[in-house]
Amino acid sequence: MLDIAQLLGRHARRIEALLEREVPRGGLPFIAEGVWYQFASGGKRLRPALCLLTCEALGGDPERALPFALATEILHNFLLIHDDIEDGDTMRRDQETLWKRLGVPNAINVGDFLIAKAYQLILGAPLPTEVNLKLARIFSNALERTVEGQALDINLRGSPEVTLETYHRVVQLKTAYYLALTWVGGAVAAGVRDEALEPLWELGRCLGPAFQIRDDIIDMTEGKGRGGEVGCDLREGKPSICFAYVLDRAAGTEAERSRLVEIVRRPREETTAADVAWAIGFYRSAGAMDFAQETARSLIDRACGVIETLPLDPEGKETFRAISRYIIDRSS
């Protein structure tokens, strides 16, 4: 089986070098420090590696996709920085979030710097003019869709009106475009025609939500945070697939659903461990957990079907299957 982690690691180093050149450490006052603090919090550089790997698998020179690849990693961090402020999250992985470290004003501003930098990279890449323009357009579109998803997400937290349709819409907008952007960008840099890009977007519409649903499940089983604390999303009132399922299908009794909504809406610091345990138990007995597992599985099956249709040789298809497994299986 393909050692995808090793492949990804090889590409990650090229990304690091380009970032060093674009935002020299110790460079721009009050900006470089924030950028490097943020980038130090996640070293896998999954997204740019996916971009370069795709460019290569489709017969392109990954060197030419390098600026766009870094732009996807920058976009990812831009979104994390602003999301962490919006969610009031104080920790990301093992360190304080940027706003907690440098204050909200600097964190907003470092994010804004990053988005300008991402565009500079894309627009200045050593590619034909029309390719640069195309890459900038798909990047803007992915950014816009993701922000639209975030708008729904932050305003529908704990809403008793949430349906499965709403859940899927939010998750599509928030995850599909900016994940698929990585490999679509790699494909565009490799010279793939517009008509051939659609299955690559479709792959994002399967794998983004599949990853998110798996993330929802992990939060309620193993726990996402350090020390295996479960129910973090529940405490924050984030709309999980289980919450949407229970409301949409009117699972359990009305009293149970009211209690659930009340727990999800309650401020994070007032949510007790007993609340979380009760909600998770309810999700299990109401069939919401099984539904979540089943939905994730069917999205992954759909992804495998899409991969079969990609214009790739068997080795290329195996690369994409390995990418899919990697995305779905990695712990958050």
Place this chain on the structure above:
Amino acid sequence: MLDIAQLLGRHARRIEALLEREVPRGGLPFIAEGVWYQFASGGKRLRPALCLLTCEALGGDPERALPFALATEILHNFLLIHDDIEDGDTMRRDQETLWKRLGVPNAINVGDFLIAKAYQLILGAPLPTEVNLKLARIFSNALERTVEGQALDINLRGSPEVTLETYHRVVQLKTAYYLALTWVGGAVAAGVRDEALEPLWELGRCLGPAFQIRDDIIDMTEGKGRGGEVGCDLREGKPSICFAYVLDRAAGTEAERSRLVEIVRRPREETTAADVAWAIGFYRSAGAMDFAQETARSLIDRACGVIETLPLDPEGKETFRAISRYIIDRSS
């Protein structure tokens, strides 16, 4: 004399129509509402009008510059939204700031939406590919410089280390690029060659700071806020040219300078009217006000010299002189 206000007003209406088409009122949930709330707070649409006017004066069809013109207005509002959060400002003109109205999470997100939208407009304009790419590049560069200026601004508030050099650097970064962007964009859309753009950027480096210095002076004389309250910037600790002058030239006694720094650094709500009156009196007696007036005047003179070198007929030059007067004279 040219009635610039009337000319600007004519262009403003075209901008309004395009914005309606791009972000339909009542459209995107939790986004369109914020966008229109923000755009309602300033109806002059100065920046896009400057873009269209320049395109026309340089022989271009302003219709072709329309998407870029709207993008400059969107950039302006993006910056205002994020700046208001960063500064904790609760009022802008006669209404609550967006974050005060919809909360910080929505305000950050509406800003992020706007920047994606600005790029979509620029990248999708009905212009030759290389012109679109050029416009997107100058836009990104202006955004990056402005954000760099904001980084210095928010981190040097009330710093006793501020010099006139620092002040000029911050003001150049924060005002010159994104003001000049309007007319440089109009010129690029009109087909002006790269080499001929430099004086247009230079005009921004004169007029942006001149406007800012005039704004500093108004804050300490007539007052910028409603009801003519003076010293708003002083209360917020914003680095004015007078503050920089006093420290840089070591004006007054050491005790006076210490007292000034202390007042400027004090939290806004703890700054009294007596503090403000004393600081303004000190600026006057130390020669800082005269210095500010003199600096603004010399920047305006420089701007007039630059206008003489622009590749324009006498009528075009008169348009630019009128634009300059308008920018410098308009109340904030």
